[in-house]
Amino acid sequence: MFNQLLEFRNAKLLVQALTNKIHEIEYFQKTGQQYQCGNNEDFSIAGQQLLEFYFYDYMLLQGFPNNQSQFKKPSDIIQLRQRLINDKYLSEIAILLNIQNLLNIGNQKSLKNNPKVLSDCVKSIIGAHYYDKQNDLETLRDIIHPIVVQLLNKGEQITRTQWKYNPKSSFLEYLNSYKGELNINPKLTIEWKKDDSVLNQNKSLYLISLELNSTMKVQKVGVNKRETEQNVYLEALLQLRNYHTKNYQKQKKLNNKTEIQESQGESELSTSLDSTLNNQNLSYYSFTEKTLDRIQINFDQQFNLMLEQLANE
Structure with a gap:
C-alpha cells in the first residue's frame, strides 16, 4: 500500500530524506567534510504542509463537508486533520515501511525507534517526492492519498x-x-528529556510545563507532543476553574461579612437612639428658630446638636 513512498527516480533525494541532522553533524565532526546528501530537516517541513493539503483534498473529493455527515463545515475537517496527522500515527506508517532500519541517525541508534524521528522521516519522504516528481501534483496525490486513508x-x-x-x-477561552x-499569566515550556527507565532506556520524551502563576504549575511527560500538550492544558483548565471558584466564594464571603457588619452598625445606632429618646419621655423635639438663623447647619450637625442637648438635660 505504501511501497511507492520509497520509489524514487533520484536516489540521492531518498538518501537525504532518510538522513537525520544528527548524522550530518557527526559525519562532519569525524571527517571534517560536509555530508554530500544533506539532511531531511527542510523536507520534513515541506512534507507536513503537503500532507495537510492532500488530507483536505481527499476529504473534498469524498464530498465533505456536507450537512448529511458529521463533517458539516470546513473547520470540522481541519480539527480531524489536527488529530490524525501526529507523530504516533505517522511513526506507525514508518514502521510498516521498515524505515527504522533505513534511517541514518549517526551513533544515536536509540532514536531509530523514536516516534518523532520516524514521523519526521515520513514527512521528509513526502517532501522529497515533490522534487523527485518534478512538482507533479497529480502524481503526488496518488502517493499521499493512501497515507490519508490509513x-x-x-x-x-x-x-x-x-x-x-x-x-x-x-x-484560553476561559482565561479570556x-x-x-x-x-x-500562563507560560508554556517544551523540553526533550530521556527516559532513564530500564525498559525505555535512552528513549526521547517531551517534558511540557505550563506555569499559571507563582503557586500553580502543570507538568507532564509523553512521547507524543500534541497529546501531551493537550493533557497539560486539560489539567490546567481544571485547576483554573477550581482556583476561580475558590476565589469567587472567598470574595463572596468577604462581601457578605462586610454587609453584615454595616447592617449591625446601623442597627446598633438605631437602638441606641431609640433608647435615649425613650428614657427622656420626649415625644417631640424641635430646634429653636434662633439656632437655625444663626448658622447654616446640615442634618448631621443638627443630629449631633440634639444629642448634646439631650445629654445635658
Whole structure:
C-alpha cells in the first residue's frame, strides 16, 4: 500500500530524506567534510504542509463537508486533520515501511525507534517526492492519498466528541472570559528529556510545563507532543476553574461579612437612639428658630446638636 513512498527516480533525494541532522553533524565532526546528501530537516517541513493539503483534498473529493455527515463545515475537517496527522500515527506508517532500519541517525541508534524521528522521516519522504516528481501534483496525490486513508482508518477509533474537543482552546477561552478576575499569566515550556527507565532506556520524551502563576504549575511527560500538550492544558483548565471558584466564594464571603457588619452598625445606632429618646419621655423635639438663623447647619450637625442637648438635660 505504501511501497511507492520509497520509489524514487533520484536516489540521492531518498538518501537525504532518510538522513537525520544528527548524522550530518557527526559525519562532519569525524571527517571534517560536509555530508554530500544533506539532511531531511527542510523536507520534513515541506512534507507536513503537503500532507495537510492532500488530507483536505481527499476529504473534498469524498464530498465533505456536507450537512448529511458529521463533517458539516470546513473547520470540522481541519480539527480531524489536527488529530490524525501526529507523530504516533505517522511513526506507525514508518514502521510498516521498515524505515527504522533505513534511517541514518549517526551513533544515536536509540532514536531509530523514536516516534518523532520516524514521523519526521515520513514527512521528509513526502517532501522529497515533490522534487523527485518534478512538482507533479497529480502524481503526488496518488502517493499521499493512501497515507490519508490509513490515517482516517485510525480516526474511526476516535469519537466525534474527542476530535472536536480542544483543551487548549477551552483553556484560553476561559482565561479570556475572566481576564479581569484572574491573576494568571500562563507560560508554556517544551523540553526533550530521556527516559532513564530500564525498559525505555535512552528513549526521547517531551517534558511540557505550563506555569499559571507563582503557586500553580502543570507538568507532564509523553512521547507524543500534541497529546501531551493537550493533557497539560486539560489539567490546567481544571485547576483554573477550581482556583476561580475558590476565589469567587472567598470574595463572596468577604462581601457578605462586610454587609453584615454595616447592617449591625446601623442597627446598633438605631437602638441606641431609640433608647435615649425613650428614657427622656420626649415625644417631640424641635430646634429653636434662633439656632437655625444663626448658622447654616446640615442634618448631621443638627443630629449631633440634639444629642448634646439631650445629654445635658
